[in-house]
Amino acid sequence: MYTLDSYDVAVVGLGVIGSACLLELARRGWRVIGIEQSAASRVVGSSAGDVRMLESPTPVSAARAAAEKVSRVLWGRLEREAGKSLIQQTGSVTLSSGGRRCPADAASSSGAEELARLIPWARIEEGMEIVHDPHASLVRAEPAVHAMRRLGSRRGAKLCFDSTASLRRSPGVGGQYALEVGGSRLSAGTVLLCLGPWMAAAAGDELRDGLRIERVATHSLSTASVTSMPGDSPYVCWLGAGYEFAVIPVAEGARSRFGRFGLGPAESVSMAMRPIAPAELDVDLALLSRWAPDLAGIRQEIKTVTSAYTHTLNGEFRLRRLASRVHALTACSGRGFKFAPLLAQEVADILEDCPDAPRLVETQ
Ligand SMILES: Cc1cc2nc3c(=O)[nH]c(=O)nc-3n(C[C@H](O)[C@H](O)[C@H](O)COP(=O)(O)OP(=O)(O)OC[C@H]3O[C@@H](n4cnc5c(N)ncnc54)[C@H](O)[C@@H]3O)c2cc1C
Structure with missing residues (x-):
């Protein structure tokens, strides 16, 4: 007792x-x-937030890739136990340029025609390395x-x-x-x-x-009027020289979110979560205009949330x-x-x- x-x-x-x-x-x-x-x-x-990726869009070690698969099975078990929909298999497309590499063991690369059908709203440039993973999933965070x-x-x-x-x-x-x-x-x-x-x-x-607090901003905007972006569109990550940028269509509420994978270190959680600075927003908007021009016109509806995560050595x-x-x-x-x-x-x-x-x- x-x-x-x-x-x-x-x-x-x-x-x-x-x-x-x-x-x-x-x-x-x-x-x-x-x-x-x-x-x-x-x-x-x-x-906090709406969704998280369950597969890494950036290259990871073989051990990490195997661990992702095991963890994905455990997420499935959690979803069954919870009796509610937590995971959405959307697929993903990773596009890399500027010397960056796609994840090594991700599923097959897709042809240009298939990509044009899957993600007509995303810009793909000549010479990019492209990986389409049809099994990639998002979890409702x-x-x-x-x-x-x-x-x-x-x-x-x-x-x-x-x-x-x-x-x-x-x-x-x-x-x-x-x-x-x-x-x-x-x-x-x-x-x-x-x-x-x-x-x-x-x-x-x-x-x-050995710990570092990282500042991150995610922007969301309504994509209900973007006819080129169906609700079940895969999410897309661009790995470029000095940045990683993603656009994630979120079927619920037809709001998509976009952002870089980190704005740099912060001294504290509250410093990380301070409101977005105009210069930071400009960088993200420039990436949006470059890679998802169909979305770049909807600026007045953008909502930004800043948050913090931790990096370890x-x-x-x-x-x-x-x-x-x-x-x-x-x-x-x-x-x-x-x-x-x-x-x-x-x-x-x-x-x-x-x-x-x-x-x-x-x-x-
Ligand atoms: C915008 C963003 C996008 C991300 N995207 C992905 C992704 O796609 N895929 C992925 O795998 N990961 C992603 N991550 C990283 C991932 O979300 C984090 O690694 C993970 O959520 C960390 O969880 P945690 O429980 O360690 O921390 P937290 O969620 O921060 O939990 C810490 C908790 O401790 C509580 N707490 C703190 N101090 C005290 C105290 N003294 N007493 C009581 N409670 C306290 C806090 O209130 C908080 O609830 C992302 C992170 C961010 C911010």
Whole structure:
């Protein structure tokens, strides 16, 4: 028996990574509590927004490509468990120029005729390397996070929203860590910090080391009137000299989104999320005019959201031990959403001391 305020694991931060860990640990029968600073109805950090790509449009190692496939299967399982549509197989087209390469093992290149049929709204220039992946998918980001939280709660996890946790680093009676959450006290055998871009600020230099907060802007515009862009159009990424740019048609609401994969580093989450500067917007609009001229005329309807994600050195996913059973999971490197269910399995394996297996997560 256990009291209501004693848990095996406290997961602090319920973005996609914390929510996936919460669900996986609850599935395995752990007594879990999830603590999130924002309201239950909201997704605020790097995981906020409408969609995320489940396959990488840029070249990745063979190990990463294999991990994407495993994670894609786990996303399918989550969608079935949630009983609602979370994933849309749209296909993707990657177009590279200026010395950039497409992903090596992506599906076949398509002929010009087929591309003209698939993405008549996108400009393709002579000499570009082209890869069409008909299996590429998008996941509905915020509904996916809510589904993980809900499924975790159904399996017995306790959820605390509008709450931050303060933690004493050394375990107390019975080896439990004491946490103050919203004026109440609880204890947990293990604490897992999944703070996304807030990680760098949370625990001082030991966490800041090797982490970088990246600023990103996504713009959305209504493409309902763009007849060249059907709702089921694949998303398109252009890899050029010094930039990666994407246009993602989102069937829901007929709003498409576009943006570069990063505007550069920021000192803090709030600096990353400051409003878009005219010069930054100009660069994105110039790329839109160049690569998707049919969309470039709809400027008055553009809505921009700025957000933050985290880069780690070498793009690794890392689980850092801060104290005997206090771990910080940094799962980002810009494209971490797709790996969330797989990382959660690996973290649960590590916490259960399962024998070593090849992992994406590096333990430190
Ligand atoms: C615009 C954009 C596009 C992206 N596109 C893709 C893509 O196509 N494919 C892909 O795979 N990845 C993509 N990524 C990256 C991916 O979304 C992130 O890697 C992932 O969402 C990180 O999740 P997280 O849970 O680690 O962080 P977050 O989602 O930021 O979660 C951290 C949570 O911790 C909470 N928190 C922080 N401090 C505290 C505290 N003290 N107490 C309680 N709670 C706290 C925050 O409120 C937040 O909910 C994109 C990111 C962005 C921003």
